Structure formats: C-alpha cells, structure tokens
Amino acid sequence: MTIRLYDLVGSDPSRPFSPHCWKVRMALAHKGLGFEAVPVRFTEVAGVEGGGGRTVPVIRDGDTVVQDSFAIAEYLDDAYLDRPPLFEGASGRALARFVESWSQRTLHPAIVKATILEIHAFQDEENRAFFRASRERTFGKPLEEVQDGRTEEKRAATSKALEPLRATLRRQPFLAGDGPMFADYIVFGAFQWMRCVSTFSFLEGDDPIQDWLDRCLDLHGGIGRALPAAA
Amino acid sequence: MTIRLYDLVGSDPSRPFSPHCWKVRMALAHKGLGFEAVPVRFTEVAGVEGGGGRTVPVIRDGDTVVQDSFAIAEYLDDAYLDRPPLFEGASGRALARFVESWSQRTLHPAIVKATILEIHAFQDEENRAFFRASRERTFGKPLEEVQDGRTEEKRAATSKALEPLRATLRRQPFLAGDGPMFADYIVFGAFQWMRCVSTFSFLEGDDPIQDWLDRCLDLHGGIGRALPAAA
Incomplete structure (x- = not known):
C-alpha cells in the first residue's frame, strides 16, 4: 500500500512548503518509497488521522501512523531495512x-x-x-x-x-x-x-x-x- | 610499543591545556590505548618529530607519525579496528x-x-x-x-x-x-x-x-x- 503523507500547503495545494514535510518527502524518495501526498492547510492539521495531533508531517503506512519528521525518518529506517539508510x-x-x-x-x-x-x-x-x-x-x-x-x-x-x-x-x-x-x-x-x-x-x-x-x-x-x- | 603524544603545555609540564591535544587524549583513552605524553611548549612545536609541522597534537605509533586531531582519531579507528570505535x-x-x-x-x-x-x-x-x-x-x-x-x-x-x-x-x-x-x-x-x-x-x-x-x-x-x- 502506498504511504500517505499529510503535507502542509498554502493557498496552492500543489506547493508544499513546510520544512518538516520536505524532510520527509526527501526521506521517502531516498528510500525509494512511493507516496501519496495529502495537502493539508494549517486549519486542517488538527483533523489529520482522526485528530489530536498539532503538527504535520504525519504519515500513514498501512496500519501505522507516525507523526514528527525525525520520528518518521527513524520509522522508515527501521521498517525498510533493505532500502538505503537515512542514518548510520x-x-x-x-x-x-x-x-x-x-x-x-x-x-x-x-x-x-x-x-x-x-x-x-x-x-x-x-x-x-x-x-x-x-x-x-x-x-x-x-x-x-x-x-x-x-x-x-x-x-x-x-x-x-x-x-x-x-x-x-x-x-x-x-x-x-x-x-x-x-x-x-x-x-x-x-x-x-x-x-x-x-x-x-x-x-x-x-x-x-x-x-x-x-x-x-x-x-x-x-x-x-x-x-x-x-x- | 607505547604511542607517543606530543602534547601542548605552558609553564607547568604537568598541565596539558590544548583543546586539540585533549581530543586526542580522550580518543586514546576511549580506545584503551596507553600513551606517553611528551610535553611541548609553543616554541618547541616546530621541532617535533624532525620538524616541519606547525601544530600539535602529533602522535608517533611505531613507524607512523600522524598530525592533526581529527586525522589522529581517524588513524586510531582504522589501525585499531578491534577497539571501541570513535566514529560509526x-x-x-x-x-x-x-x-x-x-x-x-x-x-x-x-x-x-x-x-x-x-x-x-x-x-x-x-x-x-x-x-x-x-x-x-x-x-x-x-x-x-x-x-x-x-x-x-x-x-x-x-x-x-x-x-x-x-x-x-x-x-x-x-x-x-x-x-x-x-x-x-x-x-x-x-x-x-x-x-x-x-x-x-x-x-x-x-x-x-x-x-x-x-x-x-x-x-x-x-x-x-x-x-x-x-x-
């Protein structure tokens, strides 16, 4: 299943601008993992994945939901050991x-x-x-x-x-x-x-x-x- | 043979003070390598190991002479692979x-x-x-x-x-x-x-x-x- 990335945008949904979401975009590409970006505006962040979170990026990978760019990078390295590492x-x-x-x-x-x-x-x-x-x-x-x-x-x-x-x-x-x-x-x-x-x-x-x-x-x-x- | 560390001191030869020499002292200790410190004052640096160098730390390990704290740490990791690593x-x-x-x-x-x-x-x-x-x-x-x-x-x-x-x-x-x-x-x-x-x-x-x-x-x-x- 394709990983879903909740990705901060402004008025143009095709222009993700968040530094933290870009860290995750690059991390996903580094690992060769396809993803579907779900554009989210500031006011929509609180509703992501059932709500409760205060920030994006959030990813959903199958049944797993991970929030926070660094935590997501660690998750990707742990879950996809056969792909190029993000950390040594x-x-x-x-x-x-x-x-x-x-x-x-x-x-x-x-x-x-x-x-x-x-x-x-x-x-x-x-x-x-x-x-x-x-x-x-x-x-x-x-x-x-x-x-x-x-x-x-x-x-x-x-x-x-x-x-x-x-x-x-x-x-x-x-x-x-x-x-x-x-x-x-x-x-x-x-x-x-x-x-x-x-x-x-x-x-x-x-x-x-x-x-x-x-x-x-x-x-x-x-x-x-x-x-x-x-x- | 014990590693020799040329180590910067001031008026008191028992008080090494150089930040770069302290990096090497800690690196040698980290790797469990004994060393003999050779106290060197600023005006003596140019005469270390036949001369030509402008800075300490310098180490001599058998026939090998290495200058510069980072280069010394890299040398120690490469030469003593069985000891605790300084870098991953x-x-x-x-x-x-x-x-x-x-x-x-x-x-x-x-x-x-x-x-x-x-x-x-x-x-x-x-x-x-x-x-x-x-x-x-x-x-x-x-x-x-x-x-x-x-x-x-x-x-x-x-x-x-x-x-x-x-x-x-x-x-x-x-x-x-x-x-x-x-x-x-x-x-x-x-x-x-x-x-x-x-x-x-x-x-x-x-x-x-x-x-x-x-x-x-x-x-x-x-x-x-x-x-x-x-x-």
Missing part, C-alpha cells in the same frame, strides 16, 4: 539530532524573521487569519514587526551564522559525507521552505552552501527542483 | 566534521575572547612573548583588547550560541547518543582547555551542558578530572 547506526541518529537542533535554532528563526510576511501571503484567506493570530500570539507583536531580516547587515549576520555548515560543505559534498542522509534533508528542508515562499536568500552566488543546495535539489529525480521557486 | 561509519566521520566546524566557529572564538590573558599567563616567560607576538599579529590588537568576553551580556550571548548543543544534550546523555564518541571529545576538548586556564565559565550551574561536561570528566577513569581546574 545509533550514533548517526544522535548526531543528526545535533544537526536538527542547530538548524532549528540558527536557520529557522532567521528564515521566519526574513520571510514571515511571505509565509503569510502564501496562505489562503482563512489560513492567513489563522497564521497571523497564532504567530502574533507567539511573538507578541504584529507580523510586520517580526519581519526585520532584510537589511544587508542582518543578511550578513545570518550568513556568518551558517559558517559551520559552509566550512563542512567546503570539505565534503554532503553533511553525511559523499552522499546525502537524513542530516542533509534536515537542513535542506529549511532552505526549500524559504525557496518556496520567497525570492530572498541569505547566500551569495559562490557560496558552497548554494552548491550543496543545488546538489540537493537534483537528488532523487529532482523532486526538490520540481517545486518551482517563488517568483 | 563514513557518515559518522562526516557528521563529526560538522560538530568540529561548529565547535571551532562558536566555542573556540568565545573562549579566546574570554580567556586570552589567562592563556598568556599560563605560559613560561619565553612562550608568553611568543604567544603575545603571534596572537597580536593575528588579531591586530593587544591581547588586553582581544579579551572582551567577561561582561554578563557577552557571557549570556555565548551561552545562547551554545543552545544547539544544550538542546541535544537535553535529549541524550552524549552528542553521539548513549555513550561518547569522537564528536563528544571535539567539544569536550574546548571546555577542558577553558577549565584548565580559567575559573570563568559561560555556563550556569543547572545547565545540561555542565552535566554532560561532568560526565565527560568522569570518563575513562577520570583522566579529564585528573587535571585540576584552574584556581
């Missing part, structure tokens, strides 16, 4: 957790501050209201004041904060070495999210991170690149 | 490179800025002159102006920059998971360097990073803790 051993999972913590604390806040108005505009009318209310509650200020990341000074500061990633990718083609593993998809998900909603970039043309991003977009038949960038 | 697979090495890049770009500059006068004072007279000249050339200003990291604001900023490490260690006892691997020793080396030369800390008492640091100090018969902290 227990320490591979543990070190990928460090990559996840780094990405969520370095890259995600920078992306939110640089593009939150575009993420808002990406939603349909009902979800714009939902998104604004929920994020303004989180940040305690209007979205227009959250988005502050477009000065050259802020772009350069974020670019500098990405130096650990850049230095690693100067040495090796992927975070996981010669080929990609889930650690790569964790960081790729964030950049793909940004690519989907905004034309803005933290990177300059000759950045090794950009070269890696291009390699990621080409992986698995180019499923990343098949999503057109924001224009 | 090729992706384990690649992901440890990301940890290394993060540590060198986040933690090392913060330690230098917070403690460079103490690192200077830690050396004997000849090496104080050497250290001051070389570092003032690097930074383009007096050591007294490089050290600027002791305000509460700067301490808090560094502590915040350590959040990816902290979040990971809230989830699992070591960076590599249930037990330590070289990725842990990479970051431990930096903290041990700071512990050796200074009483200053970026961490508050209840920090999960401090708990992990205490676990690291207890590893392998407590070789880390056997070095008294600066007083």
Whole structure:
C-alpha cells in the first residue's frame, strides 16, 4: 500500500512548503518509497488521522501512523531495512539530532524573521487569519514587526551564522559525507521552505552552501527542483 | 610499543591545556590505548618529530607519525579496528566534521575572547612573548583588547550560541547518543582547555551542558578530572 503523507500547503495545494514535510518527502524518495501526498492547510492539521495531533508531517503506512519528521525518518529506517539508510547506526541518529537542533535554532528563526510576511501571503484567506493570530500570539507583536531580516547587515549576520555548515560543505559534498542522509534533508528542508515562499536568500552566488543546495535539489529525480521557486 | 603524544603545555609540564591535544587524549583513552605524553611548549612545536609541522597534537605509533586531531582519531579507528570505535561509519566521520566546524566557529572564538590573558599567563616567560607576538599579529590588537568576553551580556550571548548543543544534550546523555564518541571529545576538548586556564565559565550551574561536561570528566577513569581546574 502506498504511504500517505499529510503535507502542509498554502493557498496552492500543489506547493508544499513546510520544512518538516520536505524532510520527509526527501526521506521517502531516498528510500525509494512511493507516496501519496495529502495537502493539508494549517486549519486542517488538527483533523489529520482522526485528530489530536498539532503538527504535520504525519504519515500513514498501512496500519501505522507516525507523526514528527525525525520520528518518521527513524520509522522508515527501521521498517525498510533493505532500502538505503537515512542514518548510520545509533550514533548517526544522535548526531543528526545535533544537526536538527542547530538548524532549528540558527536557520529557522532567521528564515521566519526574513520571510514571515511571505509565509503569510502564501496562505489562503482563512489560513492567513489563522497564521497571523497564532504567530502574533507567539511573538507578541504584529507580523510586520517580526519581519526585520532584510537589511544587508542582518543578511550578513545570518550568513556568518551558517559558517559551520559552509566550512563542512567546503570539505565534503554532503553533511553525511559523499552522499546525502537524513542530516542533509534536515537542513535542506529549511532552505526549500524559504525557496518556496520567497525570492530572498541569505547566500551569495559562490557560496558552497548554494552548491550543496543545488546538489540537493537534483537528488532523487529532482523532486526538490520540481517545486518551482517563488517568483 | 607505547604511542607517543606530543602534547601542548605552558609553564607547568604537568598541565596539558590544548583543546586539540585533549581530543586526542580522550580518543586514546576511549580506545584503551596507553600513551606517553611528551610535553611541548609553543616554541618547541616546530621541532617535533624532525620538524616541519606547525601544530600539535602529533602522535608517533611505531613507524607512523600522524598530525592533526581529527586525522589522529581517524588513524586510531582504522589501525585499531578491534577497539571501541570513535566514529560509526563514513557518515559518522562526516557528521563529526560538522560538530568540529561548529565547535571551532562558536566555542573556540568565545573562549579566546574570554580567556586570552589567562592563556598568556599560563605560559613560561619565553612562550608568553611568543604567544603575545603571534596572537597580536593575528588579531591586530593587544591581547588586553582581544579579551572582551567577561561582561554578563557577552557571557549570556555565548551561552545562547551554545543552545544547539544544550538542546541535544537535553535529549541524550552524549552528542553521539548513549555513550561518547569522537564528536563528544571535539567539544569536550574546548571546555577542558577553558577549565584548565580559567575559573570563568559561560555556563550556569543547572545547565545540561555542565552535566554532560561532568560526565565527560568522569570518563575513562577520570583522566579529564585528573587535571585540576584552574584556581
């Protein structure tokens, strides 16, 4: 049976934009597993698979339902041992957790501050209201004041904060070495999210991170690149 | 034959302080390999093993000489396959490179800025002159102006920059998971360097990073803790 992926979209159901759902899309493709994507808007998340969950991605694989991108990647590796691994051993999972913590604390806040108005505009009318209310509650200020990341000074500061990633990718083609593993998809998900909603970039043309991003977009038949960038 | 480790010291030959040498000390202990430490001061580094190298650690293992902490760890894993591994697979090495890049770009500059006068004072007279000249050339200003990291604001900023490490260690006892691997020793080396030369800390008492640091100090018969902290 085909795996079902509940996948966050905005007003256009053909444009999945969630960083965490993109991690799972890449993980499924990496393992060569076909999947059916079920587009879900923010306001529909609570109803996924009988309800109760607060976030997507969620997958259903036969009788098994798994929520959370990292848990899904672990499930896929455990359930499909004969397919290409997403992690190498227990320490591979543990070190990928460090990559996840780094990405969520370095890259995600920078992306939110640089593009939150575009993420808002990406939603349909009902979800714009939902998104604004929920994020303004989180940040305690209007979205227009959250988005502050477009000065050259802020772009350069974020670019500098990405130096650990850049230095690693100067040495090796992927975070996981010669080929990609889930650690790569964790960081790729964030950049793909940004690519989907905004034309803005933290990177300059000759950045090794950009070269890696291009390699990621080409992986698995180019499923990343098949999503057109924001224009 | 016992492995020889050329190990950076200051005025006291019994107090090795280099972060990179501590990575190798922990790696050797992890693999259960005895070693003889040869204390080397900054001005003696160029004469190690016939000369030509610019840095320690260097190890000699029989006829093999290896320089650079990461290269030494890789050598030890390749040469002593029957001993506990420092890396799990090729992706384990690649992901440890990301940890290394993060540590060198986040933690090392913060330690230098917070403690460079103490690192200077830690050396004997000849090496104080050497250290001051070389570092003032690097930074383009007096050591007294490089050290600027002791305000509460700067301490808090560094502590915040350590959040990816902290979040990971809230989830699992070591960076590599249930037990330590070289990725842990990479970051431990930096903290041990700071512990050796200074009483200053970026961490508050209840920090999960401090708990992990205490676990690291207890590893392998407590070789880390056997070095008294600066007083």
